[in-house]
Amino acid sequence: MRISPKTIREARQISRLLPPLLRPTRSLEVATQELSWIKRELPKSAWKNAVLQRMNHTPLQYILGTQPFGDMDLITKPGVLIPRWETEEWAVKVLDFLISNSANNIRILDACTGTGCIPLLLNSQLQKAGIPHTIKAIDISPRAIEIANENSTKYSSTVEFEQQNLFTLKPEPFDLVTSNPPYIPMKDYLSTEVEKSVRRYEPKEALIGDLEFYTQLVHTVDDCDADNFIFELGYQTQAEHVKRLVSSEWTVGTLNDSAGNLRCVIGSKNMELNLTSLCNTIM
Ligand SMILES: C[S@@+](CC[C@H](N)C(=O)[O-])C[C@H]1O[C@@H](n2cnc3c(N)ncnc32)[C@H](O)[C@@H]1O
Structure with missing residues:
Protein backbone atom coordinates (compact mmCIF):
# COMPACT_ATOMS: atom_id res chain seq x y z
CA MET A 1 0.00 0.00 0.00
CA ARG A 2 1.39 3.40 -0.99
CA ILE A 3 1.33 6.31 1.42
CA SER A 4 -0.66 9.27 0.08
CA PRO A 5 0.95 12.73 -0.22
CA LYS A 6 -1.87 14.00 2.02
CA THR A 7 -0.79 11.63 4.83
CA ILE A 8 2.86 12.68 4.43
CA ARG A 9 1.82 16.39 4.60
CA GLU A 10 -0.28 15.74 7.71
CA ALA A 11 2.65 13.90 9.33
CA ARG A 12 5.08 16.73 8.56
CA GLN A 13 2.72 19.27 10.13
CA ILE A 14 2.74 17.27 13.38
CA SER A 15 6.53 16.69 13.50
CA ARG A 16 9.42 16.58 11.03
CA LEU A 17 10.41 13.26 12.64
CA LEU A 18 7.11 11.64 11.67
CA PRO A 19 7.24 11.20 7.85
CA PRO A 20 10.24 8.77 7.92
CA LEU A 21 8.28 6.56 10.34
CA LEU A 22 5.48 6.18 7.79
CA ARG A 23 7.75 3.98 5.69
CA PRO A 24 7.96 1.02 8.14
CA THR A 25 4.60 1.57 9.84
CA ARG A 26 2.40 2.48 6.80
CA SER A 27 0.02 4.39 9.07
CA LEU A 28 -0.05 7.83 10.65
CA GLU A 29 -1.57 6.42 13.83
CA VAL A 30 1.16 3.79 14.33
CA ALA A 31 3.93 6.22 13.33
CA THR A 32 2.65 8.73 15.91
CA GLN A 33 2.59 6.04 18.59
CA GLU A 34 6.15 4.92 17.74
CA LEU A 35 7.43 8.50 17.83
CA SER A 36 5.87 9.02 21.24
CA TRP A 37 7.70 5.89 22.54
CA ILE A 38 11.00 7.06 21.03
CA LYS A 39 10.58 10.47 22.67
CA ARG A 40 9.56 8.98 25.99
CA GLU A 41 12.28 6.33 26.23
CA LEU A 42 15.33 7.91 24.56
CA PRO A 43 17.21 11.16 25.21
CA LYS A 44 16.45 13.97 22.75
CA SER A 45 19.93 13.65 21.22
CA ALA A 46 19.08 10.08 20.11
CA TRP A 47 15.70 10.79 18.49
CA LYS A 48 16.92 11.58 14.96
CA ASN A 49 19.18 8.52 14.77
CA ALA A 50 16.39 6.32 16.16
CA VAL A 51 13.99 7.58 13.49
CA LEU A 52 16.56 6.93 10.74
CA GLN A 53 17.15 3.38 11.98
CA ARG A 54 13.43 2.77 12.16
CA MET A 55 12.98 4.17 8.64
CA ASN A 56 15.28 1.36 7.49
CA HIS A 57 12.99 -1.17 9.19
CA THR A 58 15.09 -1.83 12.32
CA PRO A 59 12.53 -3.21 14.80
CA LEU A 60 11.55 -0.60 17.37
CA GLN A 61 12.38 -3.00 20.22
CA TYR A 62 16.05 -3.12 19.13
CA ILE A 63 16.15 0.68 18.97
CA LEU A 64 14.53 1.17 22.39
CA GLY A 65 16.39 -1.84 23.81
CA THR A 66 13.45 -3.40 25.60
CA GLN A 67 10.15 -5.18 25.07
CA PRO A 68 7.39 -5.50 27.69
CA LEU A 74 12.96 -7.33 28.94
CA ILE A 75 16.30 -6.32 27.48
CA THR A 76 16.06 -6.96 23.74
CA LYS A 77 19.09 -6.56 21.49
C1 LIG B 1 11.39 -18.63 18.14
S1 LIG B 1 12.83 -18.23 19.12
C2 LIG B 1 12.04 -18.17 20.71
C3 LIG B 1 12.74 -17.37 21.72
C4 LIG B 1 11.93 -17.16 23.02
N1 LIG B 1 11.57 -18.43 23.63
C5 LIG B 1 10.68 -16.36 22.75
O1 LIG B 1 9.58 -16.91 22.84
O2 LIG B 1 10.81 -15.17 22.43
C6 LIG B 1 13.68 -19.77 19.08
C7 LIG B 1 14.98 -19.86 19.86
O3 LIG B 1 15.50 -21.18 19.65
C8 LIG B 1 16.91 -21.13 19.65
N2 LIG B 1 17.40 -22.35 18.99
C9 LIG B 1 17.48 -22.61 17.67
N3 LIG B 1 17.98 -23.84 17.48
C10 LIG B 1 18.21 -24.38 18.71
C11 LIG B 1 18.73 -25.61 19.17
N4 LIG B 1 19.11 -26.59 18.31
N5 LIG B 1 18.84 -25.82 20.50
C12 LIG B 1 18.47 -24.87 21.38
N6 LIG B 1 17.99 -23.65 21.00
C13 LIG B 1 17.84 -23.42 19.68
C14 LIG B 1 17.22 -19.84 18.94
O4 LIG B 1 18.52 -19.38 19.25
C15 LIG B 1 16.10 -18.91 19.47
O5 LIG B 1 16.54 -18.19 20.57
Whole structure:
Protein backbone atom coordinates (compact mmCIF):
# COMPACT_ATOMS: atom_id res chain seq x y z
CA MET A 1 0.00 0.00 0.00
CA ARG A 2 1.39 3.40 -0.99
CA ILE A 3 1.33 6.31 1.42
CA SER A 4 -0.66 9.27 0.08
CA PRO A 5 0.95 12.73 -0.22
CA LYS A 6 -1.87 14.00 2.02
CA THR A 7 -0.79 11.63 4.83
CA ILE A 8 2.86 12.68 4.43
CA ARG A 9 1.82 16.39 4.60
CA GLU A 10 -0.28 15.74 7.71
CA ALA A 11 2.65 13.90 9.33
CA ARG A 12 5.08 16.73 8.56
CA GLN A 13 2.72 19.27 10.13
CA ILE A 14 2.74 17.27 13.38
CA SER A 15 6.53 16.69 13.50
CA ARG A 16 9.42 16.58 11.03
CA LEU A 17 10.41 13.26 12.64
CA LEU A 18 7.11 11.64 11.67
CA PRO A 19 7.24 11.20 7.85
CA PRO A 20 10.24 8.77 7.92
CA LEU A 21 8.28 6.56 10.34
CA LEU A 22 5.48 6.18 7.79
CA ARG A 23 7.75 3.98 5.69
CA PRO A 24 7.96 1.02 8.14
CA THR A 25 4.60 1.57 9.84
CA ARG A 26 2.40 2.48 6.80
CA SER A 27 0.02 4.39 9.07
CA LEU A 28 -0.05 7.83 10.65
CA GLU A 29 -1.57 6.42 13.83
CA VAL A 30 1.16 3.79 14.33
CA ALA A 31 3.93 6.22 13.33
CA THR A 32 2.65 8.73 15.91
CA GLN A 33 2.59 6.04 18.59
CA GLU A 34 6.15 4.92 17.74
CA LEU A 35 7.43 8.50 17.83
CA SER A 36 5.87 9.02 21.24
CA TRP A 37 7.70 5.89 22.54
CA ILE A 38 11.00 7.06 21.03
CA LYS A 39 10.58 10.47 22.67
CA ARG A 40 9.56 8.98 25.99
CA GLU A 41 12.28 6.33 26.23
CA LEU A 42 15.33 7.91 24.56
CA PRO A 43 17.21 11.16 25.21
CA LYS A 44 16.45 13.97 22.75
CA SER A 45 19.93 13.65 21.22
CA ALA A 46 19.08 10.08 20.11
CA TRP A 47 15.70 10.79 18.49
CA LYS A 48 16.92 11.58 14.96
CA ASN A 49 19.18 8.52 14.77
CA ALA A 50 16.39 6.32 16.16
CA VAL A 51 13.99 7.58 13.49
CA LEU A 52 16.56 6.93 10.74
CA GLN A 53 17.15 3.38 11.98
CA ARG A 54 13.43 2.77 12.16
CA MET A 55 12.98 4.17 8.64
CA ASN A 56 15.28 1.36 7.49
CA HIS A 57 12.99 -1.17 9.19
CA THR A 58 15.09 -1.83 12.32
CA PRO A 59 12.53 -3.21 14.80
CA LEU A 60 11.55 -0.60 17.37
CA GLN A 61 12.38 -3.00 20.22
CA TYR A 62 16.05 -3.12 19.13
CA ILE A 63 16.15 0.68 18.97
CA LEU A 64 14.53 1.17 22.39
CA GLY A 65 16.39 -1.84 23.81
CA THR A 66 13.45 -3.40 25.60
CA GLN A 67 10.15 -5.18 25.07
CA PRO A 68 7.39 -5.50 27.69
CA PHE A 69 6.53 -9.09 28.62
CA GLY A 70 4.05 -9.54 31.47
CA ASP A 71 5.02 -6.97 34.06
CA MET A 72 8.67 -7.07 32.96
CA ASP A 73 10.52 -4.89 30.51
CA LEU A 74 12.96 -7.33 28.94
CA ILE A 75 16.30 -6.32 27.48
CA THR A 76 16.06 -6.96 23.74
CA LYS A 77 19.09 -6.56 21.49
CA PRO A 78 20.00 -7.60 17.94
CA GLY A 79 20.90 -11.28 17.83
CA VAL A 80 17.95 -12.43 19.92
CA LEU A 81 14.30 -12.83 18.95
CA ILE A 82 11.96 -10.10 20.15
CA PRO A 83 9.36 -11.73 22.43
CA ARG A 84 5.88 -11.69 20.88
CA TRP A 85 2.50 -10.96 22.45
CA GLU A 86 1.27 -14.40 21.35
CA THR A 87 3.95 -16.04 23.50
CA GLU A 88 3.21 -13.77 26.44
CA GLU A 89 -0.46 -14.70 26.17
CA TRP A 90 0.05 -18.46 26.50
CA ALA A 91 2.82 -18.09 29.09
CA VAL A 92 0.38 -16.12 31.29
CA LYS A 93 -2.22 -18.89 30.85
CA VAL A 94 0.33 -21.52 31.94
CA LEU A 95 1.28 -19.37 34.90
CA ASP A 96 -2.35 -18.91 36.01
CA PHE A 97 -2.83 -22.66 35.64
CA LEU A 98 0.22 -23.44 37.81
CA ILE A 99 -0.83 -20.94 40.46
CA SER A 100 -4.47 -22.01 40.61
CA ASN A 101 -3.37 -25.66 40.85
CA SER A 102 -0.71 -24.88 43.51
CA ALA A 103 1.92 -26.70 41.47
CA ASN A 104 4.38 -26.90 44.38
CA ASN A 105 7.96 -27.94 43.62
CA ILE A 106 7.32 -28.16 39.90
CA ARG A 107 10.48 -28.58 37.80
CA ILE A 108 10.31 -26.74 34.49
CA LEU A 109 12.55 -26.88 31.43
CA ASP A 110 12.22 -24.08 28.85
CA ALA A 111 13.92 -25.06 25.60
CA CYS A 112 14.91 -22.44 22.99
CA THR A 113 14.58 -19.64 25.52
CA GLY A 114 15.83 -16.56 23.60
CA THR A 115 15.61 -13.54 25.93
CA GLY A 116 14.41 -15.89 28.69
CA CYS A 117 10.95 -14.36 28.49
CA ILE A 118 8.96 -17.54 29.29
CA PRO A 119 10.98 -18.84 32.28
CA LEU A 120 11.52 -15.35 33.71
CA LEU A 121 7.80 -14.63 33.66
CA LEU A 122 7.01 -17.98 35.29
CA ASN A 123 9.79 -17.56 37.85
CA SER A 124 8.90 -14.04 38.95
CA GLN A 125 5.19 -14.74 39.32
CA LEU A 126 5.56 -18.17 40.96
CA GLN A 127 7.95 -16.55 43.45
CA LYS A 128 5.38 -13.82 44.16
CA ALA A 129 2.70 -16.50 44.64
CA GLY A 130 5.00 -18.35 47.08
CA ILE A 131 5.06 -21.51 44.95
CA PRO A 132 8.41 -23.29 45.24
CA HIS A 133 9.78 -24.40 41.87
CA THR A 134 12.94 -24.81 39.80
CA ILE A 135 13.42 -23.69 36.22
CA LYS A 136 16.21 -24.42 33.77
CA ALA A 137 16.31 -22.76 30.37
CA ILE A 138 18.53 -23.53 27.40
CA ASP A 139 19.36 -22.00 24.04
CA ILE A 140 21.95 -22.89 21.42
CA SER A 141 22.86 -19.25 20.88
CA PRO A 142 25.56 -17.77 23.15
CA ARG A 143 24.13 -14.31 22.40
CA ALA A 144 20.66 -15.38 23.56
CA ILE A 145 22.09 -16.84 26.79
CA GLU A 146 24.07 -13.65 27.40
CA ILE A 147 20.93 -11.51 27.04
CA ALA A 148 18.80 -13.98 29.04
CA ASN A 149 21.38 -13.73 31.84
CA GLU A 150 21.19 -9.92 31.70
CA ASN A 151 17.43 -10.19 32.04
CA SER A 152 17.83 -12.69 34.83
CA THR A 153 20.05 -10.27 36.75
CA LYS A 154 17.65 -7.40 36.05
CA TYR A 155 14.80 -9.36 37.64
CA SER A 156 16.86 -11.22 40.30
CA SER A 157 15.61 -14.54 38.97
CA THR A 158 16.57 -18.02 40.12
CA VAL A 159 16.32 -19.46 36.60
CA GLU A 160 19.38 -21.44 35.53
CA PHE A 161 20.31 -20.46 31.95
CA GLU A 162 22.65 -22.71 29.97
CA GLN A 163 23.95 -22.66 26.43
CA GLN A 164 22.88 -26.06 25.13
CA ASN A 165 21.76 -27.60 21.86
CA LEU A 166 18.27 -29.09 22.22
CA PHE A 167 19.35 -31.94 19.94
CA THR A 168 22.17 -33.07 22.26
CA LEU A 169 20.66 -32.18 25.63
CA LYS A 170 21.51 -34.61 28.45
CA PRO A 171 18.40 -35.98 30.19
CA GLU A 172 17.49 -34.57 33.61
CA PRO A 173 14.17 -34.94 35.43
CA PHE A 174 11.54 -32.25 34.74
CA ASP A 175 7.76 -32.13 35.18
CA LEU A 176 6.89 -29.57 32.51
CA VAL A 177 8.65 -28.74 29.25
CA THR A 178 7.83 -25.40 27.61
CA SER A 179 9.20 -24.21 24.30
CA ASN A 180 8.78 -21.68 21.55
CA PRO A 181 11.11 -23.28 19.01
CA PRO A 182 11.97 -22.00 15.53
CA TYR A 183 8.91 -23.07 13.52
CA ILE A 184 8.71 -21.18 10.25
CA PRO A 185 9.51 -23.54 7.34
CA MET A 186 12.17 -22.12 4.98
CA LYS A 187 9.76 -21.68 2.07
CA ASP A 188 7.41 -19.54 4.19
CA TYR A 189 10.32 -17.56 5.62
CA LEU A 190 11.40 -16.66 2.09
CA SER A 191 7.87 -15.71 1.03
CA THR A 192 6.43 -12.25 1.52
CA GLU A 193 4.37 -13.48 4.49
CA VAL A 194 7.26 -12.71 6.87
CA GLU A 195 7.64 -8.97 7.48
CA LYS A 196 10.66 -7.23 6.00
CA SER A 197 11.92 -6.02 9.40
CA VAL A 198 11.73 -9.58 10.78
CA ARG A 199 13.62 -11.06 7.81
CA ARG A 200 16.20 -8.31 7.73
CA TYR A 201 16.96 -7.95 11.44
CA GLU A 202 15.86 -10.89 13.57
CA PRO A 203 18.13 -13.97 13.71
CA LYS A 204 17.00 -16.53 11.17
CA GLU A 205 18.26 -19.36 13.43
CA ALA A 206 15.52 -18.28 15.83
CA LEU A 207 12.82 -18.47 13.19
CA ILE A 208 13.46 -21.19 10.59
CA GLY A 209 12.52 -24.68 11.62
CA ASP A 210 9.80 -27.27 11.32
CA LEU A 211 8.93 -30.82 12.35
CA GLU A 212 12.50 -31.72 13.40
CA PHE A 213 12.18 -29.42 16.43
CA TYR A 214 8.89 -31.00 17.52
CA THR A 215 10.33 -34.51 17.09
CA GLN A 216 13.24 -33.54 19.32
CA LEU A 217 11.01 -31.78 21.86
CA VAL A 218 8.90 -34.92 22.24
CA HIS A 219 12.11 -36.98 22.72
CA THR A 220 13.19 -34.45 25.36
CA VAL A 221 9.87 -34.76 27.18
CA ASP A 222 10.29 -38.55 27.22
CA ASP A 223 13.95 -38.40 28.27
CA CYS A 224 13.13 -35.98 31.11
CA ASP A 225 10.16 -38.07 32.18
CA ALA A 226 7.98 -34.94 32.09
CA ASP A 227 4.20 -35.35 32.30
CA ASN A 228 3.15 -31.99 30.81
CA PHE A 229 4.35 -29.99 27.82
CA ILE A 230 3.41 -26.91 25.85
CA PHE A 231 5.03 -25.95 22.56
CA GLU A 232 4.27 -22.88 20.51
CA LEU A 233 3.71 -23.58 16.81
CA GLY A 234 2.31 -22.06 13.66
CA TYR A 235 0.85 -24.94 11.68
CA GLN A 236 -1.70 -27.71 12.17
CA THR A 237 0.77 -30.19 10.63
CA GLN A 238 3.14 -29.49 13.52
CA ALA A 239 0.43 -30.25 16.09
CA GLU A 240 -0.53 -33.44 14.25
CA HIS A 241 3.11 -34.47 14.14
CA VAL A 242 3.36 -34.15 17.95
CA LYS A 243 0.12 -36.08 18.44
CA ARG A 244 1.45 -38.88 16.20
CA LEU A 245 4.74 -39.10 18.10
CA VAL A 246 3.45 -39.41 21.67
CA SER A 247 2.21 -42.67 23.15
CA SER A 248 -1.46 -43.36 23.90
CA GLU A 249 -1.18 -42.40 27.60
CA TRP A 250 -0.91 -38.74 26.53
CA THR A 251 -3.85 -36.41 26.03
CA VAL A 252 -2.94 -33.88 23.34
CA GLY A 253 -4.76 -30.73 22.26
CA THR A 254 -4.28 -27.33 20.72
CA LEU A 255 -4.68 -23.79 21.97
CA ASN A 256 -5.59 -20.79 19.83
CA ASP A 257 -4.43 -17.25 20.52
CA SER A 258 -6.85 -14.38 21.00
CA ALA A 259 -6.59 -13.53 17.29
CA GLY A 260 -8.09 -16.97 16.63
CA ASN A 261 -4.87 -18.46 15.23
CA LEU A 262 -3.53 -21.87 16.17
CA ARG A 263 -0.73 -21.14 18.66
CA CYS A 264 0.24 -24.12 20.85
CA VAL A 265 0.17 -27.87 21.12
CA ILE A 266 -0.24 -29.08 24.69
CA GLY A 267 0.19 -32.58 26.10
CA SER A 268 -0.42 -34.12 29.49
CA LYS A 269 -0.35 -37.56 31.05
CA ASN A 270 -0.95 -36.23 34.55
CA MET A 271 -4.58 -36.58 35.68
CA GLU A 272 -4.15 -34.17 38.61
CA LEU A 273 -2.10 -31.42 36.96
CA ASN A 274 -3.48 -31.58 33.44
CA LEU A 275 -2.30 -28.70 31.27
CA THR A 276 -4.55 -29.77 28.39
CA SER A 277 -7.40 -28.14 30.34
CA LEU A 278 -6.14 -24.95 28.61
CA CYS A 279 -6.85 -26.41 25.16
CA ASN A 280 -9.55 -25.20 22.77
CA THR A 281 -9.49 -28.56 21.02
CA ILE A 282 -8.51 -32.04 22.15
CA MET A 283 -7.08 -34.06 19.26
C1 LIG B 1 11.39 -18.63 18.14
S1 LIG B 1 12.83 -18.23 19.12
C2 LIG B 1 12.04 -18.17 20.71
C3 LIG B 1 12.74 -17.37 21.72
C4 LIG B 1 11.93 -17.16 23.02
N1 LIG B 1 11.57 -18.43 23.63
C5 LIG B 1 10.68 -16.36 22.75
O1 LIG B 1 9.58 -16.91 22.84
O2 LIG B 1 10.81 -15.17 22.43
C6 LIG B 1 13.68 -19.77 19.08
C7 LIG B 1 14.98 -19.86 19.86
O3 LIG B 1 15.50 -21.18 19.65
C8 LIG B 1 16.91 -21.13 19.65
N2 LIG B 1 17.40 -22.35 18.99
C9 LIG B 1 17.48 -22.61 17.67
N3 LIG B 1 17.98 -23.84 17.48
C10 LIG B 1 18.21 -24.38 18.71
C11 LIG B 1 18.73 -25.61 19.17
N4 LIG B 1 19.11 -26.59 18.31
N5 LIG B 1 18.84 -25.82 20.50
C12 LIG B 1 18.47 -24.87 21.38
N6 LIG B 1 17.99 -23.65 21.00
C13 LIG B 1 17.84 -23.42 19.68
C14 LIG B 1 17.22 -19.84 18.94
O4 LIG B 1 18.52 -19.38 19.25
C15 LIG B 1 16.10 -18.91 19.47
O5 LIG B 1 16.54 -18.19 20.57
